[in-house]
Amino acid sequence: MRAHLRSLAEVGASLFATLFATGAASAQTAPADAAGAESPGGVADIVITARLRSEDLQSVPLAVSVVGGTLLDQSYTINTQGLTTLVPALNYSSANPRNTAFTIRGLGSSVVAVSQANDGLEPGVGFYVDQVYHARPATAAFDFSDVEQIEVLRGPQGTLFGKNTTAGAISVTTRTPSFTPGATEEISYGDYDFLQVKVSGTGPIVDDRLAFRVSALMTRRDGVIRNSVTGRDHNRIGNQAVRGQLLFTPTETFRLRLTADFANFESDCCTQVYLRVGQSLRAPARQYSALAAGLGYAPPSTNAYDRLTDIDAPLGVDTNEGGVSAIADWTLGGATLTSVSAWRFWNWDASNDRDYTGIPIQLTQHIPSRQDQFSQELRLASYGDGPLGYVAGLYYVRQTITGRPISIYGPAAAYWLIGPTTGANATPVPANLLDGYGQDGHTRFTTDSYAAFGEVNWRPLPRLTLTAGLRYTHEHKEGDYDTTVFGGLETGSAALNSAKRSILRPQSYSASDDDGSLSGRGNIAWQVTDTILGYASYARGFKSGGINMSGLPLDAQNQPALATAVVDPERNTTYEVGLKTRLFDRHLVLNLAGYRTDVKDFQATIVDSTQTVALRGYLSNIPKVTVKGVEADATAQIGRNLQIRGSLAYAHGEYADYPAGPCPLEAQGSATTACDLTGRRLSGLPRWSETIGADYALPVGGSGAIVLHADSNWRSGYYGDPSLSRFTFIEGYNLTNASIGYRSDAGWDVALFARNLFDADYIQNLTIQAGNSGLILGTPSDPRLIGVTFRARQ
Numbered sequence: 181m182r183a184h185l186r187s188l189a190e191v192g193a194s195l196f197a198t199l200f201a202t203g204a205a206s207a208q209t210a211p212a213d214a215a216g217a218e219s220p221g222g223v224a225d226i227v228i229t230a231r232l233r234s235e236d237l238q239s240v241p242l243a244v245s246v247v248g249g250t251l252l253d254q255s256y257t258i259n260t261q262g263l264t265t266l267v268p269a270l271n272y273s274s275a276n277p278r279n280t281a282f283t284i285r286g287l288g289s290s291v292v293a294v295s296q297a298n299d300g301l302e303p304g305v306g307f308y309v310d311q312v313y314h315a316r317p318a319t320a321a322f323d324f325s326d327v328e329q330i331e332v333l334r335g336p337q338g339t340l341f342g343k344n345t346t347a348g349a350i351s352v353t354t355r356t357p358s359f360t361p362g363a364t365e366e367i368s369y370g371d372y373d374f375l376q377v378k379v380s381g382t383g384p385i386v387d388d389r390l391a392f393r394v395s396a397l398m399t400r401r402d403g404v405i406r407n408s409v410t411g412r413d414h415n416r417i418g419n420q421a422v423r424g425q426l427l428f429t430p431t432e433t434f435r436l437r438l439t440a441d442f443a444n445f446e447s448d449c450c451t452q453v454y455l456r457v458g459q460s461l462r463a464p465a466r467q468y469s470a471l472a473a474g475l476g477y478a479p480p481s482t483n484a485y486d487r488l489t490d491i492d493a494p495l496g497v498d499t500n501e502g503g504v505s506a507i508a509d510w511t512l513g514g515a516t517l518t519s520v521s522a523w524r525f526w527n528w529d530a531s532n533d534r535d536y537t538g539i540p541i542q543l544t545q546h547i548p549s550r551q552d553q554f555s556q557e558l559r560l561a562s563y564g565d566g567p568l569g570y571v572a573g574l575y576y577v578r579q580t581i582t583g584r585p586i587s588i589y590g591p592a593a594a595y596w597l598i599g600p601t602t603g604a605n606a607t608p609v610p611a612n613l614l615d616g617y618g619q620d621g622h623t624r625f626t627t628d629s630y631a632a633f634g635e636v637n638w639r640p641l642p643r644l645t646l647t648a649g650l651r652y653t654h655e656h657k658e659g660d661y662d663t664t665v666f667g668g669l670e671t672g673s674a675a676l677n678s679a680k681r682s683i684l685r686p687q688s689y690s691a692s693d694d695d696g697s698l699s700g701r702g703n704i705a706w707q708v709t710d711t712i713l714g715y716a717s718y719a720r721g722f723k724s725g726g727i728n729m730s731g732l733p734l735d736a737q738n739q740p741a742l743a744t745a746v747v748d749p750e751r752n753t754t755y756e757v758g759l760k761t762r763l764f765d766r767h768l769v770l771n772l773a774g775y776r777t778d779v780k781d782f783q784a785t786i787v788d789s790t791q792t793v794a795l796r797g798y799l800s801n802i803p804k805v806t807v808k809g810v811e812a813d814a815t816a817q818i819g820r821n822l823q824i825r826g827s828l829a830y831a832h833g834e835y836a837d838y839p840a841g842p843c844p845l846e847a848q849g850s851a852t853t854a855c856d857l858t859g860r861r862l863s864g865l866p867r868w869s870e871t872i873g874a875d876y877a878l879p880v881g882g883s884g885a886i887v888l889h890a891d892s893n894w895r896s897g898y899y900g901d902p903s904l905s906r907f908t909f910i911e912g913y914n915l916t917n918a919s920i921g922y923r924s925d926a927g928w929d930v931a932l933f934a935r936n937l938f939d940a941d942y943i944q945n946l947t948i949q950a951g952n953s954g955l956i957l958g959t960p961s962d963p964r965l966i967g968v969t970f971r972a973r974q
Contacts (some may be wrong), residue, residue, distance in 0.1 A: 197296065222766030223817045228331050229353070231340060231571065231635070233516075233561050235537060238760045241647070241705035241715030243334040243773040243811060245827070248289035249327050251356065253971075254875065254889045255917060256368075256933055258323045258376075260307075260350065260533050265893040265915060266330050268829040268869035269811060270350075273900075273945040275322035276450035277499050278528050278549070284334050284348035286807050286833040286865030287752070287779065288289035289317065297550065298799060299581045300625050300659050300729035301783060306341055306349040310439060312505050312522040313343045313938065314891030315579045315627075317554050319526055320350070321499045322443040325421040326380045326395035328355045334811070335754050335775065336721025339635050342520075342575045346721035346752035346779065355426035356437065357391035359384045363974045368933070370967020372402040374516040385426075393425040395919075403448060404962055405487045409538060413913065414495060415959075417445040433511040442502035445570035449497045451535050453477040453489050455946055455958035460906030461849040468953040471596055477539055484960045485941040490538035493545075494531040501526040514564055520557040534950055536957045540590030541597070542950070544618070571876070572634035578704075579627045584727070585663060587684060588618035597683055597951045603675030610669055613676060617668030619684040621661070623729050629655045635701075647717075649704035654696040657729035659745070663686040687731055691745035697722040711762040722785070723751035733798050748801045751780040769815045776808040776835075785902055786840045787854035805862060821885075825873040833862030835838050844905030848952060860904050866912065868896040884924050890918040890937075900946040907956055921969070929971040937962040 226237040226246050238245060245259070245267045257263055260282055264272045266283075274280040281289045288304035307314045314320065330352050333341075337349040361383035368376040380395035398420045403413030421443035428436040457468045464470055472478065480488040503524030510517040528549040533542035559573025589597075593614035602609050635649030664686045671677060701719035707712055726747045732740040758773040781801040809831035816824045835841070841857035873891040880886055894914040901908035916938055921931025942961045949955040 197439045217507045222762070222764075223769045223815050223823070225942055228318050229351070230485070233569075233571070234561055236774075238713060238762060238769065239707075240644070241713065241717065241758065241760075243428075243756065243758060243771075243775070245332040245334070245813065246637075247327060247330045247332075252324065252327055252330070253366075254919065255873070256935060263332075263350075265917065266827075266871060266873070268827050268871050268893065268895075269334055270332055271864060271866070271869075273319060273864065275409055275452070275947060276497060276532070277445055278318045278530065278532060278547075280317045280321045281435070281864070282317065282320065282350075283387040283864060284332065285775070285809060285829075286811045286831050286862050287347035287777065287805075288345075298726070298728065298730050299551075299583060300657070301342075301622065301726035301799070302346055302724050303751075304347040304723045304750070306343050306345040307352075308339055308341065308349060309352045310354055310437075310505065311342070311351075311507060311520045311557070312503070312524070313555055313577060314524065315577065316526050316551055316581075318499070318528065319524075322501060323397055323399055323421055324352065324421045324444060325378070325397040325441075325443075326355050326393075327425055328353045331795055334773070335756060335777070336699070336701070336719040337754050339633055339699070339719075340571055342555065342631075343577060343629065344651060344653050344699055344722045344724070345633065345696075346723040346750050352706050354423065354425075354439075355380070355382075355393065355395070357393035357425050358382045358747055359391045361974075362974065366969065366971045368967050368969040370933075371965045372404065374401040374957050374965055374967055376400070389429060391427045393427075394423070395666050396420075396422045400967075405451060405453060405489055405957075405960075407490060408488050409490045409492070412448065414451050414489065414491075416447045417449075418627045419443070426437040426744050428520050435509050437507045438505070439507075439637070440502075440504045442500065444500040445498075445828075446498045448495055450530075450959075451491055451495055451533065452491055452947060452957035452959050453484050453487060454482055454536075455484045455943065455956045456907060458845040458905060458954045458956055460845050460952065460954055461847065462952070462954075463850065465951075466599060466850070466948075468955045471953055472539075474595070475539060475592065477537070479537065484958050486944065487963075489536070491533035492518075492535060492538050492540060493531060493533035493543050499526070499528045512560075515560050515562045516565070518557075518559050518561065520555070522556075523554050524553070525552050525607065534587075535596075536947075536949060537955075539596065540592045542587065542593065543590040544586060544588040547585045549581060551579065551581045553577060553579040562790075567639040569637040569776055570635065573632070573971045575629075575631040575633065577627070577629045579625075579629075581623075581625045583621075583623040585619065585623065585730075588616065588667070588855060589614040589683065591615040593617070593683070594679075596953065598679050602679040605675065607673060607675040609676065609679065610671075613669045613671075613680065614683060615668065617665065617680060617684065619663050619665050619686075621663030623662070625657070625727065626659075627655060627657045627728050629653060639643075643707040645703075645705045645707075647705070648700070649702075650698065650700040652696065652698050653722060653724070654694075655724050656692070656694050657725070658690070658692045658726055659729050660690045661729055661731065663731070663769065686829055687740055689732060689740040689742060689745060691727050691742060693725055693727060693746045695725055695749060697724075697749060697751075711766070713760040714758070715760075716757045717755075719752075719754045719756070720753065721750075723750035723752065725749040725785075728799050730799075734766075744798055744800060747783055747799055748781045750801075753778045753780075767817045769813075771813045773811045774809070777806065779805040779807075782835075784838070785842050787842055787852060800840070802835065804835075805833065805837075805838075805864065806836040807833040807865070821879070825871070827871045829869045831865055831867065831869075833865045835862060842903040844903045845907050845948065845952065845954060846905060855903075857904060861899060863899040863902045863904060866872075866898045868912075870894050879924070880922070883922050886920070887923050887929075888918075888920050889929070890916065892916040900943070901948060903948075905948075907954075908946055908948065910943050910946065912940075913940055913961070915942070916973050919969075927973045929969070931969045931971075933967055933969055935965040936962060937964065
């Protein structure tokens with residue numbers, strides 16, 4: 181079967197390449213007087229809820245990217261990672277579902293290690309599903325299920341959205357229950373035993389009063405990284421999700437939507453492979469080449485795209501999330517009163533080989549975690565076309581995260597991490613000093629966040645609208661961290677015990693933080709003509725502070741330096757101008773935006789040496805980061821059957837003031853030092869990113885159509901680590917996805933699809949191996965996957 185699929189892949193790739201070129205040619209030659217397939221008058225209107233009321237995208241003076249459910253289905257976009265192919269300003273990096281980072285315009289949590297692995301810090305990009313805020317970025321790694329539309333809001337949010345965020349928001353809206361019976365079924369099968377099944381059903385329980393909707397999803401795929409020792413395939417996919425909804429409409433002025441959902445990811449995942457070796461200033465004997473030679477070790481491949489590993493520690497992920505929510509809407513004269521109540525949870529457990537090699541350096545590392553959150557939002561929003569519009573509300577969210585950090589080292593750890601001698605007297609280090617040496621701990625972090633917000637839109641002239649919004653947020657956070665150590669060689673040597681503690685040390689501390697912040701935005705919008713809108717805006721955002729929940733540096737008394745426990749909030753100021761247009765009798769929609777963002781107290785790793793803190797890196801605040809750029813989004817309807825989409829994002833991000841940053845690998849010696857990164861590029865941010873896509877339908881026999889879909893995304897290179905080492909630069913890449921199929925007017929489709937059509941090799945994210953030997957690991961791109969899909973609609 182596998183051989184048959186690979187032959188199919190080769191034929192399919194050639195066919196796709198030909199059809200993709202044909203579709204591009206059709207885009208240039210299609211007759212200009214033909215009508216659009218779904219909107220005979222041109223590009224169809226898009227309704228969004230970015231300002232918590234239904235509005236035409238082209239009338240909203242905000243930078244918003246919208247991806248509808250149909251495009252999600254056609255492009256086989258099932259998660260946030262896939263969404264980046266369609267939204268160039270959105271960047272995504274993930275070493276595993278827990279360590280998930282996504283940014284908008286380079287801001288949010290730009291590097292996985294900066295915040296996702298630290299439960300005490302908040303994301304800079306808000307993630308919402310049906311108006312409910314998801315506090316942990318890890319929940320965005322699960323597959324989408326039965327989605328109506330996704331809106332990606334670029335720039336500071338919080339004047340209206342539940343949780344204040346500095347970089348933007350991803351708002352997912354799922355399909356609602358309907359009083360008209362309906363159902364959909366979809367099954368896909370492809371290379372690597374890829375199998376995905378989606379089903380949904382909706383209909384009335386009580387006519388015009390009570391309706392239901394049930395949807396479910398399952399995704400399976402074999403691993404794409406082979407373990408050369410065990411023969412196992414790692415980085416498999418194992419996702420499943422279910423969602424149930426009830427819609428209650430007892431009167432014309434009241435509706436209640438109840439939702440319960442659960443999602444699970446369980447897989448032999450996630451590992452990385454050898455990417456390259458970087459050279460530092462450490463003694464040659466303490467760098468990777470010499471260390472590996474001393475053990476007679478060689479990686480199974482030095483080509484990351486061979487996708488080979490030889491890890492020797494257990495690997496696996498078992499994570500799930502879910503919750504319940506109730507959204508009630510009351511129509512009160514010229515306004516709607518809305519209540520959004522929700523409880524959610526997230527469980528995480530995983531094992532990983534943190535040294536990513538076949539050398540027994542680290543045997544176990546995992547951090548079982550449990551997160552619970554409760555949120556309540558109450559808001560009043562006007563509706564209608566009057567000269568005055570408003571939204572006002574109150575918001576509360578409580579979050580509790582408990583964790584248990586566990587690490588255990590193996591027989592090669594002392595050789596690899598410490599060396600043959602230690603201390604001022606060059607005490608010999610026994611080979612088994614760290615064998616079985618480990619850490620066990622307990623952490624607890626709680627947040628209570630309260631907010632009041634409001635926004636007013638005033639139209640003093642028929643074509644002029646002024647907007648002003650404010651939000652005040654108060655947060656109280658508490659963190660408890662307690663770890664102990666065990667095992668390893670028992671010794672009375674002070675030098676050897678000090679060496680052990682340099683790897684893992686017991687530590688216990690508690691910290692708390694109270695903070696209040698005022699944020700807001702002002703906007704002026706001018707409807708130049710019926711089809712052209714210009715706007716200018718000022719926004720001040722706020723990313724809440726946090727507590728370091730991964731251990732602290734030590735003071736002169738060898739105790740946790742509590743002054744470093746609290747990380748201050750980020751303060752974000754954004755200036756933006758934009759233009760939204762409908763041209764050529766609505767056959768071309770073109771939107772432009774230019775912006776500048778200054779972030780003060782940017783949350784990042786710093787290296788500091790004072791009277792109380794030992795010289796080492798830890799999470800804190802740097803003075804300033806600046807990002808400026810331009811963005812363009814266009815959709816063209818050419819004839820009745822062809823639609824072309826294109827988006828372009830240019831972003832110039834830099835550390836405007838970063839005097840005590842981590843040193844790049846090439847500048848690291850035997851001691852930890854600080855490096856001035858002021859004026860250097862912001863990590864995790866490509867300068868250029870562009871997406872082009874097309875949908876073409878060719879009617880056949882009056883009963884259906886042959887349909888072609890393609891999306892291609894190119895991103896320029898960027899640094900994958902905050903130290904900005906040249907060894908951590910990720911080269912630019914292009915990813916193209918496509919499908920061709922037959923759509924029947926009878927309500928069924930069949931399609932041949934390709935993910936990574938041209939089998940592009942690129943690195944999704946990278947890691948510097950713990951211990952700074954110089955080994956750089958990376959997650960290679962998924963190889964090309966060809967498959968077949970059947971869909972039915974009733």
